[in-house]
Amino acid sequence: MAGPSPEDAHEDAAASFAPLRPKLLRVAYRMLGSVADAEDVVQEAFIRWMRADRVEVREPEAFLRRTVTRLCLDQLKSARKKRETDVGPWLPDPVVEEEEEEDVTLPLMLALERLSPLERAAFLLHDVFGLEFGEVAASVGREPAACRQLAARARAHVREARTRFQVDxxxxxxxxxxxxxxxxxxxxxxxxxxxxxxxxxxxxxxxxxxxxxxxxxxxxxxxxxxxxxxxxxxxxxxxxxxxxxxxxxxxxxxxxxxxxxxxxxxxxxxxxxxxxxxxxxxxxxxxxx
The missing domain is CATH 3.10.450.50 (Nuclear Transport Factor 2; Chain: A,)
Structure with missing residues (x-):
């Protein structure tokens, strides 16, 4: 019996990916501080999703989040070099009314810039997105204990910056x-x-x-x-x-x-x-x- 046509396979990949795209964009933007770079990373994750043996993937969201995180870690290395040559202060791309209660404010985004890429990933995945350290470890390629230390160091750096503005x-x-x-x-x-x-x-x-x-x-x-x-x-x-x-x-x-x-x-x-x-x-x- 013939397998699905390439067109059907593409539609299947797109249908399973589409509901996860907003969450993946949130992860990528918070990692990179750039809307365009986040969109590029998520598009690359989609291409990899189309090429993957999706039947063998038990948790598509976890698989794609790991893919996006690792792509972001690679991107951050080159982004840091570029920012060293930027003119004047650097600010992340503005995101307007993304949601009613924003979990990452602009001061926190700036504080994240002072972290290493791994600290940034561990903090965001655990403290912001609520993942267990086992999943954080799978996403960044480190042991859970190491990820716990990374998140703790990050937390110490950003604790003051995470304070939300004090008015409704x-x-x-x-x-x-x-x-x-x-x-x-x-x-x-x-x-x-x-x-x-x-x-x-x-x-x-x-x-x-x-x-x-x-x-x-x-x-x-x-x-x-x-x-x-x-x-x-x-x-x-x-x-x-x-x-x-x-x-x-x-x-x-x-x-x-x-x-x-x-x-x-x-x-x-x-x-x-x-x-x-x-x-x-x-x-x-x-x-x-």
Missing amino acids: RKRGLEIAEAFFAASRSGDMATLSAMLSADVSMHSDGGGKRPAALRLLFGIEDVMKVQQSLVRFFEKGGWELIRVTMVNGLPGFITREADGELQTTALDIQDGKVTAIYVMRNPDKLKHLH
């Missing part, structure tokens, strides 16, 4: 809207009152659009930049697209006077803005179009 979603979006209005209208007194004394500002232009070439720390430095931006905002040409959640933080999307998109995310603690994350790199905003 509705209040957070109200603060983001007020921040937008004050910064664009030039109401510096209102804007200053919204910022904590040790506020920081992170701006990623990727060397392709104007952006601060270093991290800014302290209300004085941040307000100087905000004041200097007012004269550009006064000329108009920009528009607010929407106030929304950006990487788990309250923020907004704008189209700036140069016609390009921009996202701004705000970390809020005790009702004050403690960090401002501005994405201006057009390469990292393509997926939002």
